[in-house]
Each structure stands twice: as structure tokens, then as C-alpha cells.
Amino acid sequence: MGPDALHAALLRPARPSSDYDLNPGQSGPLGRVLRPAAVLVGIQDDRVILTKRSSHLAHHPGQIAFPGGKIDDGDDGPEGAALREAAEEIGLPNSAVTIIGRLPDHETVTGFRITPVLAHVADFTPVAEPGEVDEVFSVPLSWLGDPGNYRVEGRLWRGTFRNFYAAPWGPYYIWGATARILRGLADRL
Template sequence: MPSDEERLRAALTRPARPSSDFDLNPAIVLPAGRVLRPAAVLVAVWLRPEGARLVLTKRSSHLQHHPGQIALPGGKVDAGDDGAVGAALREAREEIGLPGGQVQVLGELPAHETVTGFSVTPVLALLRGDFVPVPEAGEVEEAFDVPLSHVLDPARYRIESRRWRGEWRRYYAVPWGPYYIWGATARILRGLADRVQG
């Protein structure tokens, strides 16, 4: 049976299309000529003796944007970053204290367009060795990890809906324990799950 690392590397060789918060909402018309701001997130797969885990954060409830939501470590690509990879690694270091020396980047996943006007590049990486997250005060309320097997199983995902700007919007959700993983994070992970399943 292939290892988690082998399965992830194989998934990167399979074709995939960009995704969007609007994938499940084809009736929403996006403005022509819209300009998306570049951002990046780190899909950090922590290789543990008891099984691979995915590192996630819970955003601070005091933030103006997406308060309290579950997210992958990441943020805007700054001018000084070495592209999406550099931004994802920098943000993970700032948000949860992840040392770059423990991270092995495998590659980039297709970009994801968010309702907030970002083009987010997910950076798939392996995390090796012991790691104790240090959440960034004021921005990250909690850092935690979930079984990789949970988010790589398409059967764990469901489609839910809520009102957004006066319209019903459908989205993916993949809850785990007390954590409600949904929206862009769930859509990015669902795309990875589909590629792993091949």
C-alpha cells in the first residue's frame, strides 16, 4: 500500500482545474475584468508515527475578516516574498511558529478564487519531526491538526448552504469533532481529495 507521501506526490501528477467559492453556485455572475489579489496558504501534512495529520488554524474571533473560521495557515503574497511558496512559508512561520527547516514543499495546487477577491495558491508540503504550534496572538485563536485520512475522503464532505449578500450560497463542509471546516478551506481540500483518489 502506498504511503501518504507517495499518494500526495502521485496526486500532484494528475490534472486539475482551478477552483472557486462559486463552483457550487453557477447562477452567480462574476464581474468581467475583476482583478484578484494574490494570496497563498500552506497545506502542511504532518507525518506522524500514528498517521499523517493536517495542520489547521482557528482564526481569532476579533478579526474583521472571517473571524473564528477554520483556515489553512496563509495570507497575502507580499512584494518581498518568493512567490506563493515564500508567502505560505512566511505566513505559517508568523501564524503558528512553523520552522521552515521542518517543511518540505511538494508543489503547488491549482489556484482558488475566493468571494473576497483573492486568488489563493495552496502550497502542498510535508512537515517532519516534533512541532509545538505557537499561535500568533491577536490573529490565531488556536492551531490544531486533523487526520489526513479524514480530509482525503470525499465521502466525508457535504454540501451546505447559507445566505450571503441576500442570496443563498452553496459550499463544501467537512466537519471534524468541534471544528467546522467549510468554505474556501474545504473546497481546496476537496480538490486535493479528488486528485488523491485519482
């Protein structure tokens, strides 16, 4: 799927995205300030680039995620943060990225407002930053773009039962914010 088809998907209506979508009656504390973050939803050769986070990290160890992180003061907005983080985490040079646009912001239960930046990625050789990333891999966009490949699961988290999207693929368990962002893209494809 080329950049034109992905750009057309961005023009279609989208629902808001949050960890609370599948949990009616639950929301974050009133008045809380969300920390801004950005991720790169990189599409290379009709495959979505994902990472397996290092099992040694304090937050979300071993989880499947997009390259990304918090937006720093020196970043040029969400796009700048997503590009910086992708360069740091998987060795993606900025010159290999063509930004298509933004997907809807996603609010997490952990207090972040994530801006997903959708981009076409030219050929490059990924290099996982060992302190943050155990593995870089990709999943076919045709598979992730099918809403039928997502299921709703649940678990107890901090004393509250929470539902979330999951899209297991091979040995990878894609879930939570990553699966929700991908499900939102699938709904628009």
C-alpha cells in the same frame, strides 16, 4: 501518507477551484482584479495542520483556515508567502517544511486568488500567534482525503444564496475555501 504519494496526487488531473464551483450562473464582477494570496497545506504525520482564526479579526473571525495570507512584494512567490505566514501564525520554521508542489489556485468571492502550497512538515511545536490564531490543530489526512466526508450546504451571503462545501470534524466546522481546497485534494487522492 508520505511525500511521494502526495506528489503522485498532484500529477493527477484537477478541476478548477473556486467559491463559484457549486453556484452555477454566479461569478465575480467582470474585469475584477484578484488579490494574490497563498496558504500552506501542511501534512505532518499524516495529519493536515489547520488553524482556528482569532475571534477578534475583522475578516473571517473564528473560521477554520490554513496558515496563510496575501502575497507581499518581498515574498518569493506563493511558496515564500505561505512559509512566511506559517512562521508568523503558527511558529513553523522553514527548515521543517519540504514543499511538494501547488494545488490549483482558488478564487474566492471576497476577491482573492489563493495558491495552496502542499508540503510535508517535520516535527515542530506549534505556537499560535495570539493576534491572528486562537488555536492550531490537525485532522487526519485519511479523513479529509475521503470525498464522502464533505457535504454541500448553503446560506444567504450579501443577498445571494450560495452553496459551499463543509466538512465538520469534531468541534471544528471546516467550510468555504478551506473545505473546497481540501475537497479538491481528496478528489486527487
